Amino acid sequence: MRKPIQVTQSSMPELNEYIEEIKELWNSRWLTNMGVKHKELESQLIKYLNVNNITLFTNGHLALEFIIAALGLTGEVITTPFTFASTTHAIVRNGLKPVFCDINQDDYTIDVNKIEGLITEKTTAIIPVHVYGNICNVEKIEQIAKKHNLKVIYDAAHTFGVKVNGQGVGSFGDASMFSFHATKVFNTIEGGAVTYNDPSLKSVLNNLKNFGITGLETVEYIGSNAKMNEFQAAMGICNLRHVDEEIAKRKIVVERYIANLKGLIGIKLSEVQEGVKSNYAYFPVVFEGYKKTRDEVFEQLRAHNIMARKYFYPLTNSFECYKGEYNVEDTPVAKYIAERVLTLPLYADLSLEDVDRICEKIKEIRGKRCERNYPRRWKGNKALSNDEGSIKAVTTNI
Ligand SMILES: *Cc1c(COP(=O)(O)O)cnc(C)c1O
Numbered sequence: 001m002r003k004p005i006q007v008t009q010s011s012m013p014e015l016n017e018y019i020e021e022i023k024e025l026w027n028s029r030w031l032t033n034m035g036v037k038h039k040e041l042e043s044q045l046i047k048y049l050n051v052n053n054i055t056l057f058t059n060g061h062l063a064l065e066f067i068i069a070a071l072g073l074t075g076e077v078i079t080t081p082f083t084f085a086s087t088t089h090a091i092v093r094n095g096l097k098p099v100f101c102d103i104n105q106d107d108y109t110i111d112v113n114k115i116e117g118l119i120t121e122k123t124t125a126i127i128p129v130h131v132y133g134n135i136c137n138v139e140k141i142e143q144i145a146k147k148h149n150l151k152v153i154y155d156a157a158h159t160f161g162v163k164v165n166g167q168g169v170g171s172f173g174d175a176s177m178f179s180f181h182a183t184k185v186f187n188t189i190e191g192g193a194v195t196y197n198d199p200s201l202k203s204v205l206n207n208l209k210n211f212g213i214t215g216l217e218t219v220e221y222i223g224s225n226a227k228m229n230e231f232q233a234a235m236g237i238c239n240l241r242h243v244d245e246e247i248a249k250r251k252i253v254v255e256r257y258i259a260n261l262k263g264l265i266g267i268k269l270s271e272v273q274e275g276v277k278s279n280y281a282y283f284p285v286v287f288e289g290y291k292k293t294r295d296e297v298f299e300q301l302r303a304h305n306i307m308a309r310k311y312f313y314p315l316t317n318s319f320e321c322y323k324g325e326y327n328v329e330d331t332p333v334a335k336y337i338a339e340r341v342l343t344l345p346l347y348a349d350l351s352l353e354d355v356d357r358i359c360e361k362i363k364e365i366r367g368k369r370c371e372r373n374y375p376r377r378w379k380g381n382k383a384l385s386n387d388e389g390s391i392k393a394v395t396t397n398i
Helices: 015-028 036-049 060-070 085-093 138-148 201-208 230-261 294-303 332-338 352-364
Strands: 053-057 076-079 097-100 123-127 151-155 175-179 192-196 213-215 267-269 284-287 341-343
Touching: 015 036, 015 230, 036 053, 036 230, 053 060, 053 201, 060 085, 060 151, 060 175, 060 192, 060 201, 076 085, 085 097, 085 123, 123 138, 138 151, 192 201, 201 213, 230 267, 230 352, 294 341, 294 352
Parallel strands: 076 097, 076 123, 123 151, 151 175
Antiparallel strands: 053 192, 175 192, 267 284, 284 341
C-alpha cells in the first residue's frame, strides 16, 4: 500500500539551516524570556505581515486568550461556531459568554447582516474568523463596532501573510490572532502572535505572558506563562525565509485541484476574493447534492489512505463540553456547511500526481462517469437541479 497522504505536512528548513540559526544559543545560554531570536522574529514579522505592532506567544490559542484579557472584555462576545475549538474556548475561559452568529453560504465567514440582532447591553466585542483564508467583511464589521462601541478581535489563524488590497490582514480591527502551529502555512513548531494598532497594549501583553511581572520586585498583573522560546523563534526565522516559496508551491497545488474538480456537479469550490492576495492555506470542498455524502467521500478516501479532514466539524456550539448551552439550529448555515465540507490534503510538497489521484478517487466514488456543467457561454446562468431536489444557480464558484 502507498504511503498515506496526510491532510497537511509541516514546512521545515534544511536541518543545517536550523542548526546554524540555533548555534549562538549554545554560547549565550539564553533559551527563552524574550531573547535575541524572539526580538528578531518580532521585527521581521512586523515587516512581513505589514502591521504596526506584534507580540509573540507560545501558541495561537494563548495569544487569543490574552488579547481578550488585555482588552478587558466583559459580558457577551459575538462570534461564529464554524471555527476551531480555540476561538470559542478562549472566550469561555475568560469568563465571557459566546453569542453565536451564523455564517455566509459562500465564504463561511460571519454573516454581517445577523450581527446587530444579537447585540445586547452586555455585548463588548465581536470575534470573527477569517475562515480558510477568506476575509470577513471587515468594513461592515468596523461600522457595526463603531456604532455600538464594541472591540473587534479577528481570529486570523488561517491568514498568515494574506493581504487585502495591499494591506496586511492583521491590521484590521483592534487586534488579530495568528497561529504558527506546525500545521499552518507558517510555523514556529508551536507558536502564535497578536497584532494590534494601539501601541499601549504592548506592555500589557508582554506582562500577561510573563506572570504579570513588571519589574525585578513588582508583579502588577495576575498573569500566566505563554512566552515563545528561542528555539521556536529560530524555527520561525528559518521558515520565514522560505514562506513565499512555500505559498507559491501551494498555489500550484490548488490550481491543479481546481483544474480537476471545477465544474463537477455537486461540488462547490471556494473562490479567491477580489483584491485578496491568498496564502492557499486550505482547499475546502463542499459536497452539496453530490452522488455521495461528505461522510461517504471521507471514508472512501481514508480507505485509499488519503486523509482529508472534516474541518470544521462538529460546530463548536455542539461540543460535548457545551451540552445544553447552545442550539445549533440558531446557526443553520454553519450547520449545513459543517455537514458537507471536507478540506483536501494540501501542503507545499504535495505532488501533482497525488492531487490527480485524490481527485480521481473523488470522481470514482460517484460510481459513474462524472458529469460536468456546461460552460456558461453555452448554458448561461441556467439553474441546475441538484441531487437533493433543490435548485442551485451555480454549483461551482470558480
Ligand atoms: C490553529 C487555530 C487556532 C489555534 O492556534 P494554535 O496555535 O494551535 O493554538 C485558533 N483558531 C483557528 C481558526 C485555528 O485554525
